Amino acid sequence: MGESIVITSGKGGVGKTTTTANIGTALALMGQKVCLIDTDIGLRNLDVVLGLENRIIFNLIDVIEGRCKLQSALVKDKRFECLHLLPAAQTSDKNEISPESITQLVDELKPDYDFILIDCPAGIEQGYKNAVAGADKAIVISTPEKSSIRDADRIIGLLEQEELENPPYLIINRIRKHMVDSGDMLSVDEIVSTLSIELLGIILDDEDVIRSSHHGVPVAFQPDTKASISYRNIARRILGEQVPLMSFDEEKGFMTKVKKLLGMK
Amino acid sequence: MSEWNHYVTMKGTNNGIVVYLDDQCSFDFLLKELENKLVNNQTSGATDITIHSQHRYLSEDQRQTLIQLIGQHSELTVKNIESYVLTRESAYELYEHTTVKTVMKTIRSGQVHEVKGDALVIGDVNPGGAVHASGNIFVLGKLRGIAHAGVEGDENCIVAASYMHPNQIRIASKISRAPDYDVQGSPREFAFINPSTEQIELDQLQHIQKIRPKLLDVFERGL
Secondary structure, eight states: OOEEEEEEOSSSSSSHHHHHHHHHHHHHHTTOOEEEEEOOTTSOOHHHHHTOGGGOOSOHHHHHTTSSOHHHHOEEOSSOSSEEEEOOOSSSOGGGSOHHHHHHHHHHHGGGOSEEEEEOOSSSSHHHHHHHHTOSEEEEEEOSSHHHHHHHHHHHHHHHTSOOSSOOEEEEEEEOHHHHHTTSSOOHHHHHHHHOSEEEEEEEOOHHHHHHHHTTOOGGGSSSOHHHHHHHHHHHHHTTOOOOOOOOOOOOOHHHHHHHHTTOO | OOSOOOSEEEEEETTEEEEEEOSSSOHHHHHHHHHHHHHHHOOOSOOEEEEEOTTOOOOHHHHHHHHHHHHHHOSOEEEEEEOSOOOHHHHHHHHHHHSEEEEOSOBOTTOEEEESSEEEESSOBOTTOEEEESSOEEEEEEEOSEEEEOTTSOTTOOEEEEEEOOSEEEETTEEEEOOSSOOOOEEEEEEEEETTTTEEEEEEGGGHHHHOTTTTOGGGTTO
């Protein structure tokens, strides 16, 4: 029996969809059976980030309204057998489905998968309610911006009223080390202290993330970028491993090490 | 009415004239004697008086009758009507208003925690979150949102926090907000209305006994 996790943020554009795609990919890389559900009806993106846009035949609405079977709407990933996507409809809107129908859908998927990741739309209206209904756990994404933290705080408050197994987990996205150092961006500690929920991971602002979503290949595939390591660490933490937070510091070059040895720096 | 009754007694006290009303006779007797006294004694001058009904409960109608009667026959004005008795409702109201309501959670953005009486928050009040209380507000955590003490108009209420860094503090009808430049919060402070400036001011928590010595006095609060 799998567990369902909703990925939400309140604010738009903080990286819900990218995070869903990458955590899904990272979990699949570790051999888990994963199903991603895009509940952002009318503004679907998850298929694009995964590079599966061309393979969509049926969608979430088709399944809920009984126009097709659940199995035939699932899109298999190009790279993995064990990663599936249930795409959102592009032509309907969020009010056409009810939280109950999503719950039913997720319950139907649970026996076949280890993880079901639900990509939530921005906002706290119907779309959010639909997405959260089917979830056992929740991950809240925030960037180190004040507005994003405010919205994350609001969402956490709303999630606390839901019947979730645990309090929501936090992922802080797009951290810029030099800005944190210069005091122009909130630090991880400040954000965690404000939101007071468990930190699941941090992701540095990385051009590779944008580059890979442009090519429709989640960054988690790459073996060595900071972002991909962050996503994999998050996946390992979801599976229950204890993984320390990645340090921000740049790798020191050979010459700096020598200089440090000589006491010049 | 020829016989002389002692249903109505007037006494001068430190707080001005107090009119004691007997609590055993009927209300009509009281009215008659009060009228007699007012007409015959010809109390001169306009002073404030207090009516004390002792163990008699006066309904709102009876209070109005008394106030009207006194207004008709003299220049006295009724400042206050006191009594040893309370209705169950007003006793309950007073109890609600003077007890501490504890909550153990983080008040997050968009959440409003409303309380009758004093609010004790074990946790933080985050930016965008609000606590409204008819009494005082105590935050055992960081106050970074909005705290409104004395929502029903009690200007003696205070807001105290382990760490004070609020968006706004409101007490009764006064509002004060954080300055436009970036400020650090400060530990263990409380906010109160300074009667001389009529502004909300902040001070260190250890000065609270000096500034609000009667903070927890039930009789100071709405009896």
